[in-house]
Each structure stands twice: as structure tokens, then as C-alpha cells.
Amino acid sequence: MIYRFILATALGYLLGSIPFGFMATRRTKGVDVRNYGSGKTGATNVIRTGGVLAGIIVLACDLAKGALAIFLGGLIMGDVVGSIGGMEVDRQDAQMASGIAAIIGHIWPVYIGFRGGRGVATFMGGLLFLHWPTALICGGIILGMTFITRYFSLGSLIGALSSVVAMILLVLLWSQPVEYLIYVAVGAAIILEQHRDNIKRLKEGTERKVGEKAGLR
Numbered sequence: 492m493i494y495r496f497i498l499a500t501a502l503g504y505l506l507g508s509i510p511f512g513f514m515a516t517r518r519t520k521g522v523d524v525r526n527y528g529s530g531k532t533g534a535t536n537v538i539r540t541g542g543v544l545a546g547i548i549v550l551a552c553d554l555a556k557g558a559l560a561i562f563l564g565g566l567i568m569g570d571v572v573g574s575i576g577g578m579e580v581d582r583q584d585a586q587m588a589s590g591i592a593a594i595i596g597h598i599w600p601v602y603i604g605f606r607g608g609r610g611v612a613t614f615m616g617g618l619l620f621l622h623w624p625t626a627l628i629c630g631g632i633i634l635g636m637t638f639i640t641r642y643f644s645l646g647s648l649i650g651a652l653s654s655v656v657a658m659i660l661l662v663l664l665w666s667q668p669v670e671y672l673i674y675v676a677v678g679a680a681i682i683l684e685q686h687r688d689n690i691k692r693l694k695e696g697t698e699r700k701v702g703e704k705a706g707l708r
Contacts, residue, residue: 492573496585499564503589506560507596507613510603511552516541525606527707528699532600533608535643539704550612557593557616564589583670590617590674594681609685611647614678618654621671625661629654641700644689651679 512532516524519541524532527540534553538546568585597613599605615633619626633650637643654675661667692698 492571492580493575495568495571496573496575496580496588499567499585500588500592502567503560503564503592504596505601506556506563507593508600508602508607509552509556509596510600510607511556512537512549512608513603515545515549519545530606531608532603532606534612535701536608539699553597553608553612554616554619556597557590557613557618558620559616560593560613561586561590561617561620583668586621587670587674590621591677591681593617594678598681598685609647610678610682611651614651614682617678618675621674622658622661622667625654625657628657637701641702642693642698643701644686644698645693648683648686648690651675651682655679 510532512524512534515537516522522540524536524540528536530536532549534546534550537549564585565582568582570582572579572581574580594610594613594617596607598607598610600607611633615626615630618629629650632653633643633646636646636649640646655672658667658672658675662669662672689698
């Protein structure tokens with residue numbers, strides 16, 4: 492059983508590490524997206540560097556790898572229930588672990604020197620698989636705040652934090668698995684940490700807005 496859990500987690504990391512943003516800008520512009528703008532491989536920086544179409548494709552792929560990691564994690568674990576260090580683990584634990592591993596892989600991808608994105612789309616893809624109504628609501632919050640403020644970073648932060656609030660209510664009032672709450676709580680904490688520089692720039696009024704071109708770093 493422990494081998495299934497480890498395999499699910501490792502596969503989640505390897506899936507998350509697939510650098511779609513890096514590959515897209517290499518193919519369309521012949522450049523490394525990490526040398527431009529924020530230096531990240533996420534869809535926002537790809538849009539600034541490689542164009543809207545490339546950014547949309549990268550967004551879809553990053554969402555998909557988050558969802559796929561959790562799906563495969565559950566599939567690998569199956570209905571096996573066992574114990575790791577005295578703690579009982581099951582399919583939902585494997586899904587949670589593989590989803591978090593995918594976020595970590597997106598941020599620190601093994602294939603391109605551990606320099607990736609901020610994990611927002613991969614996080615949302617995992618949430619879409621676990622509880623799609625919450626994902627759609629929080630995705631709407633991200634888009635809405637981005638449209639109003641023109642700061643995708645601010646929209647992402649509010650959307651991630653909103654998912655935690657929503658999942659707390661779902662666990663307490665509608666008996667959703669606590670593993671879902673752990674997934675969003677850990678994912679939101681990672682996203683918050685990854686946006687430290689954005690938060691600083693937002694406070695200083697120097698954060699890039701949506702639509703601004705990315706120059707060389």
C-alpha cells in the first residue's frame with residue numbers, strides 16, 4: 492500500500508513538472524519565458540511573452556495536469572486502505588498528496604532546473620476535479636477581480652483564499668472530505684508564499700497589469 496501512495500505522489504510531481512509555458516514560448520517565439528517579465532512559466536507571463544493564444548493553451552494544459560494528477564492518484568491507490576506511520580491512508584489521501592505534489596512540480600519542475608510558475612492554474616485544475624462547483628466559483632472570483640483591478644496576481648490570491656473559506660463551509664456543513672480542505676489550505680498557502688513579490692509590488696503600486704508587455708529581466 493505504501494508503494495502505491497508513494498507512486499501516486501511521485502507521479503503527481505512529475506506531471507506537475509511538465510513545463511507547458513516554457514515549451515510554448517520556445518516553440519512560438521524561440522525564447523525562454525523565464526527571461527521575461529515575472530520570470531515565471533505560468534499563463535499570465537506566457538500571454539505577455541508569447542501572445543494570447545499561447546497563454547490560453549498553457550492555461551488549459553496547466554489546469555489539466557492538476558486534474559489528471561489527482562485522477563491518477565486515486566486510480567493508483569484504488570480502494571486500498573492502509574497505514575503509514577500509524578496513520579490510516581486511503582484513496583482521498585492519495586488524491587490530496589498527488590494534487591499537492593503537482594502544484595510543487597509546477598513551481599519547481601525537475602525538467603527545467605526547478606524554475607517554473609506560481610501554481611495557480613495547477614491548483615485550480617486539482618480543485619476542479621475534487622469539487623468543480625467550488626472551482627468554478629473561485630475561478631469566477633479570479634477572473635472578476637482581475638477584470639476589475641487588472642491585476643491577475645490579486646485575483647489569484649483572493650480566489651485561492653476564497654477556496655479555503657468555501658471548503659471549510661463544505662466540510663463543516665455538507666460533510667465533504669477533510670482531505671479536500673487540506674488540499675486547498677496547503678495549495679493556497681503555497682500560492683500565497685509564491686506571490687510574496689507580487690504582494691510587495693501591489694503595496695508599492697508597481698505591479699504589472701494585465702495587458703502590459705513583458706520586457707527582458
